[in-house]
Amino acid sequence: MSAESDAGEDTDTRTQIMRATYHGLCTHGYADLTMQDIADELDKSRSLLHYHYDTKDDLMLAFLEHLIGWVGDRLAESDTEHPVARLEEYITKFVIDPDEDRRQSFALALLELRLQAVHNEAFRTRLQKHYQGNIEAVAEIIEDGSEAGVFTSVDPYTTGEAIYTALEGARMYQVTLGADHATQTMRNVLFRYIVTELLTDDYLLQEVFTPGRE
Amino acid sequence: MSAESDAGEDTDTRTQIMRATYHGLCTHGYADLTMQDIADELDKSRSLLHYHYDTKDDLMLAFLEHLIGWVGDRLAESDTEHPVARLEEYITKFVIDPDEDRRQSFALALLELRLQAVHNEAFRTRLQKHYQGNIEAVAEIIEDGSEAGVFTSVDPYTTGEAIYTALEGARMYQVTLGADHATQTMRNVLFRYIVTELLTDDYLLQEVFTPGRE
Numbered sequence: 179m180s181a182e183s184d185a186g187e188d189t190d191t192r193t194q195i196m197r198a199t200y201h202g203l204c205t206h207g208y209a210d211l212t213m214q215d216i217a218d219e220l221d222k223s224r225s226l227l228h229y230h231y232d233t234k235d236d237l238m239l240a241f242l243e244h245l246i247g248w249v250g251d252r253l254a255e256s257d258t259e260h261p262v263a264r265l266e267e268y269i270t271k272f273v274i275d276p277d278e279d280r281r282q283s284f285a286l287a288l289l290e291l292r293l294q295a296v297h298n299e300a301f302r303t304r305l306q307k308h309y310q311g312n313i314e315a316v317a318e319i320i321e322d323g324s325e326a327g328v329f330t331s332v333d334p335y336t337t338g339e340a341i342y343t344a345l346e347g348a349r350m351y352q353v354t355l356g357a358d359h360a361t362q363t364m365r366n367v368l369f370r371y372i373v374t375e376l377l378t379d380d381y382l383l384q385e386v387f388t389p390g391r392e
Numbered sequence: 393m394s395a396e397s398d399a400g401e402d403t404d405t406r407t408q409i410m411r412a413t414y415h416g417l418c419t420h421g422y423a424d425l426t427m428q429d430i431a432d433e434l435d436k437s438r439s440l441l442h443y444h445y446d447t448k449d450d451l452m453l454a455f456l457e458h459l460i461g462w463v464g465d466r467l468a469e470s471d472t473e474h475p476v477a478r479l480e481e482y483i484t485k486f487v488i489d490p491d492e493d494r495r496q497s498f499a500l501a502l503l504e505l506r507l508q509a510v511h512n513e514a515f516r517t518r519l520q521k522h523y524q525g526n527i528e529a530v531a532e533i534i535e536d537g538s539e540a541g542v543f544t545s546v547d548p549y550t551t552g553e554a555i556y557t558a559l560e561g562a563r564m565y566q567v568t569l570g571a572d573h574a575t576q577t578m579r580n581v582l583f584r585y586i587v588t589e590l591l592t593d594d595y596l597l598q599e600v601f602t603p604g605r606e
Contacts, residue, residue: 289507292568296500306569340558340581343574347561348554354506355520360557367554374589 194220195230196244199237203287204280208294213237235300242291242304246311253315261323265372268316272345273365276358285353313338320376329376337376341368408434409444410458413451417501418494422508427451449514456505456518460525467529475537479586482530486559487579490572499567527552534590543590551590555582 198219202211205219213234217224231237253271256264274281295302317338323329348364351357373382412433416425419433427448431438445451467485470478488495509516531552537543562578565571587596 286507286510289503292564293500293503293507295568302569306571309565309569309571336577336581339574339577340562343561343565343578344554344558345561346564347557347559350506350560350564351523351557354509355516355523357520357523360553363550363553364557367550371585371589375585 191226192230192240195227195237196241199241200284203241204283207283208238208287208290235298238291239300239304242301242308246304246308249308250311250315253312261319261326261328262372262377264319265316265323265376266369268319269341269345269365269368272349273361274349274352282353285349289350289354309342313342316341323376327378328381330378332376344368405440406444406454409441409451410455413455414498417455418497421497422452422501422504449512452505453514453518456515456522460518460522463522464525464529467526475533475540475542476586476591478533479530479537479590480583482533483555483559483579483582486563487575488563488566496567499563503564503568523556527556530555537590541592542595544592546590558582 195216198216201219202216206212206215211234213224213227216237217227220227227237231240253268256267258264258267274285291301292305295305313335315338317334320329320332320334320337324331324334345361345364345368348360352360409430412430415433416430420426420429425448427438427441430451431441434441441451445454467482470481472478472481488499505515506519509519527549529552531548534543534546534548534551538545538548559575559578559582562574566574
């Protein structure tokens, strides 16, 4: 175990374990996932896994922590600073195409974990943080847009919560009952909502009547 | 079993079984629910239950069929014919107060059943029908409102799907992660959406400038 005590390799191993856990959840779901499945994904022994995490639930808690950071980074990464483009990007990241099997499976595994959270306080704390992080990410975009005069002065957190939970509802419908285009439909309706409710008249005027438009 | 062969009593017994199943799901959830639990709720023997339904899943399928009719009736019942009031009623029926423990438990049991539906085609077919019924109920209100000149001419089914799945997302957030006011927040945002996006200018003019207003 001398190699394991090296901090750099330890981080690498943990990153590999997180990746293997992600793939394991996609393939088996949460309830059926075993430590052996994750060891198989890793192509390492189960004892290595147990060296880092005592139980499946310890591993799952570490995975949820990892997920919070990963999704936060993913939502924050953007090529643009424009509030409309950022909001468009945020919403589009929740759309799952019907042929994206892995993303559908992972969304399902997250649903399973949310149900576990009802009776598991440690899971609940992490998933609450995950939800709040997702809501804050969109609330921040809305707040920036309001300050820039692009969005009307709605309550950013309330509007962000509604946008995020609406997208989650569409994902649930799509992945559990096979409504293939539910997230796409929600995206279209939310885009319309942005135009009719969120954008200020000044911004719309400027967009529609651009000087020099052919 | 001679009493059981009487059609009227049979219907009564089945209604009682459906009620007991509802209470059983609220108390135990789907995964942990046993035929014995339902027999206990009924205060009848397990053999009576098995006389009507061979397995727990047979009973659950009957329950899902029953639910479709029951929710459909509940969504259809209204004291008003006014499209705005009907839409308001529809949305409000999905709001769960933080102290409504039984409704929260039942919403959780439905989530469990939706996850089962991924691998159980019979469940999936019933739950798809349940979802579609809920969407059609709101689509019909929107369509009636458009015909009456109260609502703008949006696509009724798309808008209805977005409203319903948004409400379901808020319910999921509330019942799994304890976001006590998620359904209330969604209701408020949807009411705002109705005013800014769905109502026609003619209708708003008439509402705001009522002749004879003090």
